Amino acid sequence: MSSNIRGMRHGTVDALHRAVALHAPPKADRSGLELPLFALRAGDRKERVYEDANCRVHIIPSTLGAATQHDKDVLLFCISQLVAARNRGLTIIPRTVVIPMAAILTYCRRGTGGADYERLMHALTRLRGTTIRTNRITGGREITDGFGLIDSYRIVRSQKGQRQEEVEVTLSEWLCNAIDDLDVLTLDPSYFALRSGLDRRLYELARKFCGNQRSWPVKVTTLLHKSGSRSCEKDFRRKLRQIIEADSLPSYRLELDSRGDRVTILARAPDRPSAAVSMKPSIGCQGASAVWARIVENL
Incomplete structure (x- = not known):
């Protein structure tokens, strides 16, 4: 404009x-x-x-x-x-x-x-x-x-x-x-139901970088930096495991590799949606x- x-x-x-x-x-x-x-x-x-x-x-x-x-x-x-x-x-x-x-x-x-x-x-x-x-x-x-x-x-x-x-x-x-x-x-309107600030921030990152793609792989150290968390790497991994266990993020779920070095954010399958609105793909x-x-x- x-x-x-x-x-x-x-x-x-x-x-x-x-x-x-x-x-x-x-x-x-x-x-x-x-x-x-x-x-x-x-x-x-x-x-x-x-x-x-x-x-x-x-x-x-x-x-x-x-x-x-x-x-x-x-x-x-x-x-x-x-x-x-x-x-x-x-x-x-x-x-x-x-x-x-x-x-x-x-x-x-x-x-x-x-x-x-x-x-x-x-x-x-x-x-x-x-x-x-x-x-x-x-x-x-x-x-x-x-x-x-x-x-x-x-x-x-x-x-x-x-x-x-x-x-x-x-x-x-x-x-x-x-x-x-x-x-x-x-x-997703369910964003407002997320009580943890870290849950909200991880959803935002998933929405931006994964969007409607199938997945977004990211290093734990990169995710820690982008999240704004004050935790050390060890504590951040522990929190990630708790979030993965709770599986409460709308539209997306997280997976942590066996070494704990890389997270993959995956879009949920269409037949098991948690999203309430349609979303445009990330750029x-x-x-x-x-x-x-x-x-x-x-x-």
């Missing part, structure tokens, strides 16, 4: 999102699945760095910790609703959306009690506070960009009951650009430099 059209969306509030499409399939931005931008559990305050020859990605948490895999539900909801609105004819993707808070909780299979609203507010704070900083070399120069997972949020409460009614979220430009370009992947692996160069070019 041309830059002048993209520029028109700044400061726009999308009124379509007051009528939420609760049955819209979950969507994730494809590029954002490349690296573990989200912590696997709450309270992780350690900075993380991922790099290759041409690009360095630095994830900097706030004092409340990094945004988690469960905090990401807010972004998945926003992407899903914007894609649904785009499919209904929306031509300019707005950066700011107005969302009933109860709709987010319901869509993501959460409760709607006071504690659930409080956790959602903490999630928004961590999403706002986590900073992504990229360094890339291009044309003999080093370029540093910094941006957040969301730009801002505003919660509107009922004056009588002090109940949070809706939230206004301003998304990052790179995320809106991904929606503009339909650079998204459909997730395959991309290096961190290619993915993040494309993101920052659109900022």
Whole structure:
């Protein structure tokens, strides 16, 4: 989409999102699945760095910790609703959306009690506070960009009951650009039923790199790096064996070779589906430099 059209969306509030499409399939931005931008559990305050020859990605948490895999539900909801609105004819993707808070909780299979609203507010704070900083070399120069997972949020409460009614979220430009370009992947709705952050991250990697292919073989060390797990190799293998035993990932299952050095992620047979939605095939692996160069070019 041309830059002048993209520029028109700044400061726009999308009124379509007051009528939420609760049955819209979950969507994730494809590029954002490349690296573990989200912590696997709450309270992780350690900075993380991922790099290759041409690009360095630095994830900097706030004092409340990094945004988690469960905090990401807010972004998945926003992407899903914007894609649904785009499919209904929306031509300019707005950066700011107005969302009933109860709709987010319901869509993501959460409760709607006071504690659930409080956790959602903490999630928004961590999403706002986590900073992504990229360094890339291009044309003999080093370029540093910094941006957040969301730009801002505003919660509107009922004056009588002090109940949070809706939230206004301003998304990052790179995320809106991904929606503009339909650079998204459909997730199985059962993703929201996965309670472990590692289970969620492994499903994301399976969805991106295996897609609708029959299988994706990967070294345990590579999977450990891409997962964002803080575990040592030994503990990570133990967790993988537990996940294999539980066999709870939607659409995919895992196999570990006899030496424990390689994992194969396999798509489940069509006659034994766990997926509730159809999914587009993955475009395959991309290096961190290619993915993040494309993101920052659109900022």
